[in-house]
Ligand code: ADP
């Protein structure tokens with residue numbers, strides 16, 4: 001039987017899991033990590049995905065795409081897109097259909113295409129691991145994702161060669177993995193999700209396998225990165241105090257500092273103290289400067305407690321919207337890598353007066369829930385029944401520009417509603433219909449899903465024709481519209497513009513191109529990886545030679561310089577085999593040099 005996988009396509013990191021007999025398994029990527037950074041880059045004409053893309057970001061910022069999820073199903077003019085454009089180094093462009101696309105390696109790509117690159121990588125990891133082709137998946141999205149964002153996610157799956165069996169909400173997936181649906185009684189569950197750049201809180205009611213989102217709130221610009229930034233500025237402040245040099249002005253130094261800050265943060269989730277060391281991070285007339293700092297959990301907590309406490313605002317909002325008190329919540333589920341931080345757990349526990357459930361890895365639990373749902377949908381596991389609700393009301397524009405909801409938010413999906421439309425003047429032959437999604441009173445303040453006309457209405461006095469329009473939200477939360485003339489019984493064709501921002505034909509074409517280019521992509525990619533490594537090693541070795549002047553024998557530094565030149569010559573034209581060899585030589589000689597330098601420094 002075909003296995004279907006579960007995918008958490010995250011803003012910062014993605015994760016893939018599958019259900020095996022009665023066990024949930026997280027699938028590691030090529031590098032052995034259980035989550036993969038949601039980063040895509042183009043380097044020397046080759047696509048890079050994941051850690052390797054993330055690592056080269058500092059030297060290739062304009063062609064490295066972070067956080068593409070923020071652009072899924074979003075128009076170029078929207079506030080989200082404009083704000084995003086200001087905060088990233090890559091360029092956004094306005095597509096013909098008004099969507100925000102991305103310029104990458106000189107090409108204009110839609111957000112679903114970029115996301116598909118990440119999905120393809122996860123699919124490949126799963127296929128490596130399982131030793132079989134994987135073509136079916138359940139993918140998760142935030143509870144507040146609208147129709148266009150869900151459709152875009154589905155399109156991304158299709159482009160990646162994945163049949164998306166179902167789109168489910170991230171908090172619902174978490175509840176499912178935690179087994180919240182098992183218990184027979186009604187349970188109120190709070191899913192507290194603090195990821196890399198976003199915070200979401202969702203209150204769910206779980207009863208007999210039906211998961212209802214009672215409310216959802218959050219802050220789309222609050223997450224682990226804010227904590228990293230606080231650590232960075234603290235470390236650079238200390239460094240500047242000692243050496244009078246600012247690390248934040250230099251791009252390479254900044255990038256290295258950022259990586260170390262995040263690493264220190266991770267370590268302080270289990271240790272109470274850590275050493276941050278960044279050798280050769282700066283240089284002045286008196287020689288190279290190293291950053292060496294002790295950093296403690298207490299210092300970290302003092303630095304970021306207000307950031308973490310800021311999550312409680314949306315938590316209170318969500319409780320108020322659901323008309324509940326903190327003490328009404330039966331179970332608190334922690335989701336998102338940042339909730340591994342003890343301070344986060346403490347603040348959540350204090351607020352709810354209850355220990356949160358931490359029996360799963362918070363950065364894997366969403367993928368696990370998706371995997372459970374995937375196994376149920378592919379018939380490998382019939383224990384599970386899980387239903388989601390629509391996060392936004394669906395309706396039409398009526399007289400005076402008013403928004404009239406037909407399906408209220410929080411209705412369990414799939415669901416369907418019908419409405420009878422008629423004419424407002426005699427012998428009118430068509431009726432325009434404007435379909436919208438949102439919670440605002442006026443149509444113009446909500447999101448337009450489609451505009452269409454009911455046509456060919458037989459001549460009749462006004463108010464006589466009766467055309468029934470059915471609005472349907474499918475299990476993925478995606479909207480379908482159909483219409484029937486009740487007088488003639490004729491089906492009206494309704495053309496709803498594909499809201500993923502890509503037409504079916506466009507998607508097909510992208511899929512075919514990708515198939516064709518896959519093999520050459522893999523080779524170009526390997527070459528690009530080697531060139532990355534080579535560039536980084538050349539850079540650090542050159543700095544080390546400068547720094548080591550007077551400390552080492554000329555013979556060694558000549559050898560290193562020679563190996564650098566050799567490698568540099570191959571950078572432009574060399575093939576993978578030559579490059580790998582030259583890289584190894586330089587690694588060896590640079591290593592020798594480092595041994596001498598550090599040996600000397602310790603003596604001194
Ligand atoms: P997203 O849902 O945004 O894709 P994740 O759930 O993977 O992201 O969370 C990513 C964030 O979690 C990052 O800021 C990362 O630094 C943080 N994180 C991961 N592991 C730890 C840890 N052990 N301690 C503290 N923070 C962590």
Ligand code: MG
Pocket residue numbers: 008010011195336366
């Ligand atoms: Mg997440």
